[in-house]
Amino acid sequence: MAQMTMIQAITHALDLELARDERVLVFGEDVGKNGGVFRATEGLQQKYGPNRVFDTPLAESGIIGLANGLAIQGFRPVPEIQFFGFVFEAFDQIAGQLARTRYRTGGRYTAPVTIRSPFGGGVHTPEMHADSLEGLFVQTPGIKVVIPSTPYDAKGLLLSAIRDPDPVIFLEHMKLYRSFRQEVPEDDYTIPLGVANVVREGKHATVIAYGAMVHVALKAAEQWSKEKGLEAEVIDLRTVNPIDIETIVASIKKTNRAVVVQEAQRSAGAAAEIVAQINENAIYHLEAPVLRATPPDTVYPFGMIEDEWLPTPEYVLKTLDRVMSL
Amino acid sequence: MLAEHDRAERLMAIAKAEGLYEEIHLLKEDGTLAGSVDDISPEVMVAMYRHMVFARAFDRKAIALQRQGRIGTYAPFEGQEAAQVASAMALAPEDFVFPSYRDHAATMVLGQSPANVLLYWSGRVEGIRSPEGRHILPPSVPIATHVLHAVGAAWASRHRKEAAVSIAYFGDGATSEGDFHEALNFAGVFHLPVIFFCQNNGYAISVPFSRQSASRTIAQRAIAYDIVGVRVDGNDAFAVYRAVKEARARALHGLGPTLIEAVTFRMGAHTTADDPTRYRDQKAVVEAWQKRDPIARLRLYLESQRLWSDADEAKLQEEVRARVEAAVDEALSIAPPDMEMMFDHVYAEAPWHLAAEREEYRRSREGVSV
Numbered sequence: 001m002a003q004m005t006m007i008q009a010i011t012h013a014l015d016l017e018l019a020r021d022e023r024v025l026v027f028g029e030d031v032g033k034n035g036g037v038f039r040a041t042e043g044l045q046q047k048y049g050p051n052r053v054f055d056t057p058l059a060e061s062g063i064i065g066l067a068n069g070l071a072i073q074g075f076r077p078v079p080e081i082q083f084f085g086f087v088f089e090a091f092d093q094i095a096g097q098l099a100r101t102r103y104r105t106g107g108r109y110t111a112p113v114t115i116r117s118p119f120g121g122g123v124h125t126p127e128m129h130a131d132s133l134e135g136l137f138v139q140t141p142g143i144k145v146v147i148p149s150t151p152y153d154a155k156g157l158l159l160s161a162i163r164d165p166d167p168v169i170f171l172e173h174m175k176l177y178r179s180f181r182q183e184v185p186e187d188d189y190t191i192p193l194g195v196a197n198v199v200r201e202g203k204h205a206t207v208i209a210y211g212a213m214v215h216v217a218l219k220a221a222e223q224w225s226k227e228k229g230l231e232a233e234v235i236d237l238r239t240v241n242p243i244d245i246e247t248i249v250a251s252i253k254k255t256n257r258a259v260v261v262q263e264a265q266r267s268a269g270a271a272a273e274i275v276a277q278i279n280e281n282a283i284y285h286l287e288a289p290v291l292r293a294t295p296p297d298t299v300y301p302f303g304m305i306e307d308e309w310l311p312t313p314e315y316v317l318k319t320l321d322r323v324m325s326l
Numbered sequence: 327m328l329a330e331h332d333r334a335e336r337l338m339a340i341a342k343a344e345g346l347y348e349e350i351h352l353l354k355e356d357g358t359l360a361g362s363v364d365d366i367s368p369e370v371m372v373a374m375y376r377h378m379v380f381a382r383a384f385d386r387k388a389i390a391l392q393r394q395g396r397i398g399t400y401a402p403f404e405g406q407e408a409a410q411v412a413s414a415m416a417l418a419p420e421d422f423v424f425p426s427y428r429d430h431a432a433t434m435v436l437g438q439s440p441a442n443v444l445l446y447w448s449g450r451v452e453g454i455r456s457p458e459g460r461h462i463l464p465p466s467v468p469i470a471t472h473v474l475h476a477v478g479a480a481w482a483s484r485h486r487k488e489a490a491v492s493i494a495y496f497g498d499g500a501t502s503e504g505d506f507h508e509a510l511n512f513a514g515v516f517h518l519p520v521i522f523f524c525q526n527n528g529y530a531i532s533v534p535f536s537r538q539s540a541s542r543t544i545a546q547r548a549i550a551y552d553i554v555g556v557r558v559d560g561n562d563a564f565a566v567y568r569a570v571k572e573a574r575a576r577a578l579h580g581l582g583p584t585l586i587e588a589v590t591f592r593m594g595a596h597t598t599a600d601d602p603t604r605y606r607d608q609k610a611v612v613e614a615w616q617k618r619d620p621i622a623r624l625r626l627y628l629e630s631q632r633l634w635s636d637a638d639e640a641k642l643q644e645e646v647r648a649r650v651e652a653a654v655d656e657a658l659s660i661a662p663p664d665m666e667m668m669f670d671h672v673y674a675e676a677p678w679h680l681a682a683e684r685e686e687y688r689r690s691r692e693g694v695s696v
Contacts, residue, residue, distance in 0.1 A: 025485075051485060057515055062474055062508035069478015069492070072463065073422070075485075077478075092468050093505075097475070103671045104464040106455050110674070141672050141680075165674035194677055242677035277679075 004184040007177040009151035010040050010116070013158040014078065016188060018048045021076060024162060026053045028063055028080030037082060038118060038177055060086050064093035064115065071167075072101065072109040078162055084119035084171060085128035085300075091136075098167045099142030113168075114161045120173035120212055121263060121310045124303040130174070131300045132211075132262070135269025137169050138241045144168045144193055145241040149214035151182040153238060156191030164193060173211045196244035198251065202231030205257040205320055208248060208274055210237040213261045213311060220316035232320060240270040248274065249282045256287040257323045261316055266294040288326035293319040345556040346545045349589050352564035355618055357626025363564050365571075368633050374415060374563045375628055376642060378407040378621050381431035383646045384440055387654065388447065392598040396658060397448045401428045405593035408620030409525045409560040411435050413493070413588070416570035419459055420490040422479040424472040427465040428525075428592075429495045436460050440653035441660075450663060470496055470503035473522065477509045480520035480583075491577045493521040493570075499530025501544050510585065514551040519577035521570060522585045525560055527592040532605035544587040553583045560588030561620035591615040665691070 004012065017024050026041055026048075032055035035042035045053040056063050060081055067077035081087050087094070094115065101111040121130040137145045146161055146168055148154040154172070161168040199214060200221050209217040214236045221232035233251050237243065252258055258278060262271040275290045293316045301309045351360040363371075385404050391397045403410060410431035417423065417436065425433050430443045437457040446453025454464035461479075466472030476494035483490040500506050501524060513520050524544050528535060541547060548555025554576065558565040566588055573584035593612055595602050602608045628634035669676065669684040676684065 057508070057511050059504075059508040059511070061471075061505055062477075062512050065471065065474020065505060065509070066478040066481065066512060069422075069475040069480070070482050071478070072475070073479050073482030075482055092471055093474065096468055097466070097471055102673070104451065104454060105671075106451070107671045107674075108456060109463065144673075144677075242679055245678070 001183050001185055003181040004151045005178045005181050006148070006151045006154045006172065007038055007040055009155040009184045010158060010172060011042055011044070012184065012186070013155040014041060014044060015047070017078075017159060017162050018044060018052060020188070021162075023074060023076045024052070024078060025070060025075055026078045026080075027056050027066070029058050029082045030055060031080050036080065038174070040080070040116070040172070060089035061093050064090040064098060064113075067113045067115075068093065068098050068101065068111055071111040071113050076112050076114075076162055078114045078116060081115060081117040083125070083129040084117040084133055085131045087117065087133060094143070094167070094169070095137070095140045099140050102166065103142060110165055111167045112165050114158070114164075114170055115167070116158075116170045116172060118172045118174045118177070120175055121300070121306055122175045122212065124306060125174065127300075127302065130306070132264035134169070134171060134240050135264050138270050138273055140241075142166065143241060144239065145171065146193060146239050147171045147173070147211040148238060149173070149176065149211055149236050151184050153191055153197070153236075155184055156189050157193065157238060159188065160190040160193050163190070168193070171211070175212045176215075191238070194239045194242045194244055196238055196247040197236045198233060198247065199236045200232065200234035202233035203254055204230040204232060205259060205323055206233045206235060206248070206251040206255045207259050207261060207316065207320070208235045208237060209261040210240055210270070211263060213263050216311055216313050217261050217316055219313035220320065223313060223317055224320055228321075230320070230324065237270075243270070243274060243277060245277045245281055248278060249285075252278060252282045253285045256285055258286070258290045259293055259316065259319050259323050260290065261293045261311055263310060264294065265297045266292055267297050288323050291319050291323050345558065346548065347543055347557065349557050349559045350565050350569065351559045351562055352568065353562045353623055353627055355623050357623050357630055359627070366564055366567060368631070370415065370567070371564075371624070371628060372633055374411055374567070375621070375624050375634065377411040377415070377431070377435050378563070378624065379642055380646045380649060381407045381411060381434065382621060383650050384434070384443075384653070385431070387650050388444060389594070389598060391444065391654065392447070397444055399597050399599050400447045401597045402594045403428050403431055403592070405591045405615060405620070406525055406527055406560065407431050408563040408624070409566055409588040409590045410495075412563040412566035413495075413523055413570045416567050416574060417493060418490070418574075420461075420488065421574075422461045422463070422476065422483070422490065422492040424463050424476045424479075424492065424494040425465050426472070426495050426497060426500070427467060428497070429465065432495060433462050436462055438462060440650070441656035444653060444657035445660065448657065470500035470505040470509075472496075473500065473509040474505050474512070476520050476522075477512050477518055480513065480518040480577075481516065484519055489578055491519045491521060491574050493523055495523050495525070497530065498524065498526040498528070498535045498538055498544060499533070500524070501547065502538050510547065510551040510553065510583070513583040514553045517580065517582035520583045521573045521577065522583060523570065524585065524587045525590050526587050527590050529592060529596070529606070531596040531600060534606075545585060548585040553585060554581070555585045555587070557587045557589065560590030561618045561623070563620060563624055590620075591618070
C-alpha cells in the first residue's frame with residue numbers, strides 16, 4: 001500500500017497496464033518525453049519506449065482517428081486529449097466514428113479505446129480548459145463515460161476502462177489531481193464501470209454527484225448534519241454513461257428526497273438524465289421534486305468569476321434545505 | 327524508422343517527380359501506350375477490363391433500381407472505373423482498405439458482394455460489412471474522417487512488422503477537410519505504410535475543384551508534408567495500377583506514405599438525389615470526358631494486343647448481365663431485417679438501460695402494454 005495523489009494513481013494504473021498488456025499504447029500531445037502537462041505519463045516513455053508511449057502532432061481529431069485505426073487492428077490505445085475543452089476538435093472522431101465502429105461492422109471490428117482527459121473547474125485555467133462536457137457523451141450510444149473522485153477509484157476505474165471492450169471517456173478532474181492523498185494498493189484491482197458508490201450514508205435526502213462535486217456534496221452533508229441534525233446520503237456516481245439507477249433508487253426509497261449536484265451547466269446533461277430516470281423509476285417514493293444544484297446555463301466563465309459560478313457546499317446546503325421544505 | 331540516406335533519396339525523388347503537376351499517362355485515349363507496361367501481365371490487364379465492364383453495368387443498374395424505387399439513394403461512380411478497379415487490384419488481401427461511399431467498384435474487386443452494395447443503399451447495415459479474408463472498413467460518411475483511420479491501421483501494421491499497408495479512398499472535396507491534412511501530417515511524421523488515394527473527379531457535389539482549393543493539383547500537397555506525391559491519369563488503368571503498386575512497395579520498404587491523385591471525372595450525378603445540370607453544362611462535360619473513357623481505351627489496347635475479341639466481348643456482356651441480375655435478385659429477395667437488430671452491437675454487452683429499452687421494445691412489439 002502507498003499513499004498516492006490521483007495523478008500518481010493514474011500514472012501507476014497506466015504503468016501496470018502497459019506492463020501487463022502489450023496491446024496498450026499511450027499517446028497524445030506532450031505525453032512522451034515531457035510526461036504529460038500534468039505528469040500523468042511521467043517516466044512511461046523511458047520505461048516502455050517510444051513505440052508504445054509517444055508524442056503525436058498537435059491535432060485532437062488526428063489523435064482519436066489514429067486510435068480508431070489502431071483499435072480495429074487489435075490494439076488498446078489510451079490517447080490523451082490534453083484538456084477536455086479541446087474535445088470539440090475530435091467530436092466526429094469520437095461520436096461519429098469511434099462510438100459506432102462495433103455497430104457498423106457488426107462486431108467484426110471494435111474500438112476498445114480509453115480517452116483520458118483532464119477537465120474541471122476551480123483551478124483557474126485559461127479559457128476552454130475546464131468545461132464539463134460529459135453530458136455530450138451521455139447522449140452518445142456506444143461510449144461509456146467515467147469520472148473518478150478519488151485516487152483509489154481512479155486506479156481501479158482506469159484499469160477497468162482500458163480492459164473494457166468498448167470506447168471509454170475517462171475524465172480526470174484537475175482540482176482532484178493533487179488535492180489529497182489516499183491509500184492505493186499497488187497490486188492489480190478493478191472497480192466495475194457503471195456501478196455507483198454510496199460514500200456517505202444518511203436517511204433524510206440523497207445527494208447524487210460525480211467528480212469534484214462529490215467532495216462539495218460531502219462537505220455540504222457534514223455541515224447539514226452539524227447545523228440541522230439532518231443526514232444526507234451521498235452517492236458518487238463514478239460512471240455517468242451508463243448511470244447506476246439501481247443504487248440511486250435504493251437510496252431514494254430510504255430518503256424520499258434527492259438533489260443532483262453537477263459541475264456542468266444545468267440543461268440537458270447528466271443531471272437532467274438522472275432526474276428523468278428517477279422520475280421513471282422512483283417517483284412514488286418521492287416526497288418532493290428532485291432538485292438540481294448546478295451552475296447556470298451560461299458559457300463557462302473566465303477565471304475571476306469561476307468560483308462564484310461553480311456549485312459550492314453552501315449552495316448545495318441551500319438546495320438541501322429547499323428540498324426538505326417542499 | 328527510415329534510414330537517413332533513404333530519406334534523402336526520397337526527397338530527391340520528390341523534387342524530380344514530374345507527377346506532382348502533370349498527369350502520368352501509360353494508356354492513351356486511342357488505346358496506344360505512352361510508355362512500357364512490361365510490369366503488368368496480360369492476365370491482369372484482362373481482369374481489369376472484366377472488372378470495369380462489370381462495375382459499369384452494375385452502376386447503371388443501381389441507378390435504374392433507385393429510379394424504380396427498389397433501392398434508396400445511390401452514389402454512382404461511372405467514369406471512375408479505372409481509378410477504382412486498378413487501385414484495388416494493386417492491393418493484397420492483408421491490406422486494410424478504407425473506402426468512401428462511392429467506391430463500390432473498388433470494394434467489389436476486393437470481394438464485397440454486389441448484392442451487399444445494393445443492400446447498403448437499401449438501408450441495410452449488413453451491406454457495409456467486410457467480406458471474410460479481407461479488411462474493408464465501412465465507408466466513412468462524413469468526409470475525410472476515415473483517412474485518419476488508415477493512418478492508425480498503418481501504424482498497427484508497422485508496429486507488428488507485418489507486410490501490409492492501409493489505403494484510404496477519398497475525393498477532391500475531402501482534401502479541404504482538416505482530417506485529410508492531419509492524416510498526411512501524422513503519416514509523414516511517423517513514415518507510415520499508408521496510401522492516400524484521391525480520386526479527383528472534378529466536383530464535390532456542385533463545387534468544382536477550382537473552388538475547393540487554390541492548389542493547382544492535389545498531388546502537390548505532398549510537398550508540404552514531405553511525402554511522395556503522384557498525379558496520374560485516373561482514367562488510365564495501367565497508370566493507376568502502377569502508381570498504387572509502387573506506393574505499396576515503397577510503404578513496405580519503410581519509405582512512408584504516398585499521396586496519389588487520380589484525375590478522373592464523375593460522369594453522372596453526385597447521388598441519385600442530385601441534379602448536375604444545376605451546376606454544370608452536363609452535356610458538354612460528359613461529351614468531353616467520353617473521349618477519355620477508361621473502359622473504351624482499355625478495350626482498344628487489349629484488342630490491339632489480341633488479348634480481346636468481339637466474341638470475348640459478347641460472352642463477357644452475357645456474364646455481366648447474369649451477374650448483375652443475380653445480385654439484384656439476391657438483394658431484393660432477402661427477408662426484411664429483424665427490427666430488433668437495432669439493439670445489436672451497440673456495446674459488447676448492453677448496459678442495463680439499453681437492455682431495458684430492448685425489453686420494452688420487445689414487449690410493445692408483442693402488443694403487451696409497457
